[in-house]
Amino acid sequence: MTDDHPRNFVDIDDLTTEELHAVLTRATDLKEREHRGKHHPLLSGQTLGMIFEKPSTRTRVSFETGMTQLGGHAIFLGPDDIHLGHGEPVKDTARALSRYVDLLMARVFDHADVQELAEYATVPVINGLTDDAHPCQTLADLLTIRERFGDFEADVAWVGDGNNVAQSFVLGAAMVDLDLTVATPPEYAIDDAVLDRAAELGTPPETTTDPEAAVEGADIVYTDVWVSMGEEDQRAEKLERFQRGGFQVDDDLLGPDTEVMHCLPAHRGEEITDEVMESDRALVWDQAENRLHAQKGLMTWLD
Secondary structure (H helix, E strand, C coil): CCCCCCCCECCHHHCCHHHHHHHHHHHHHHHHHHHCCCCCCCCCCCEEEEEECCCCCHHHHHHHHHHHHCCCEEEEECCCCCCECCCECHHHHHHHHHCCCCEEEEECCCHHHHHHHHHHCCCCEEEEECCCCCHHHHHHHHHHHHHHHCCCCCEEEEECCCCHHHHHHHHHHHHCCCEEEEECCHHHCCCHHHHHHHHHHCCCCEEECCHHHHHCCCCEEEECCCCCCCCHHHHHHHHHHHHHCCCCECCCCCCCCCEEEECCCCCECCCECHHHHCCCCECHHHHHHHHHHHHHHHHHHHC
């Protein structure tokens, strides 16, 4: 550890476009090595501290497995182990943990908590998900698209809620000049500030409230749950609105050759049908695997 302030990964555009491509290329290299059965202990002897306020399957397993494959160790700090901003100030947690670990990852509700961790920690801080952003998912998404189509020569449609996953994906897509159309109900649209950032970064998405118009000519349709964690009190209202608007990804919405992405967990029968999830058109499982490789690429790049 050094006294210099480290690089952090709180939002996808904390990377430059060149750095984003470099992280994805490193992820591809590590994935190819792993598939050949070759582990490379690039983080030997290092420790990742993992702070969780929200439940997790893919985030915990992919980060913990990734550190193991890289020769390091991960420590899980759940809501019963650490009380971020309650038992002690966030800045004190950041300073103390920085004396023990080499990297910090936080999956929390308030985006400001990760920003404060990054401000006061003396080791790199990674955003594992907040209510505003999910940049690690975007890394995996872009890796999946690049693998499938060669670079980013694909037309992609986002259909559903303009949530944290969508907002990070909009920014990442702009950075790699991906052709993206976003279809949401007007009351659940991407934040204007995010669209403004996308325009500054590169190619902003087209936006619409019509899912059929959005998916016309799309190579990939991407969706996510309509009701995110912490929105349970809005469940009935949101389900009715999205169902009425025709936002479910089913065979009727998709073109004959359209492929599908979903960041998981999927609520089958709501935002996507079981038939689509189980079909050959689903890139979902490659996407899920790529969380592991993308995060390994990121951690070794930040190191």
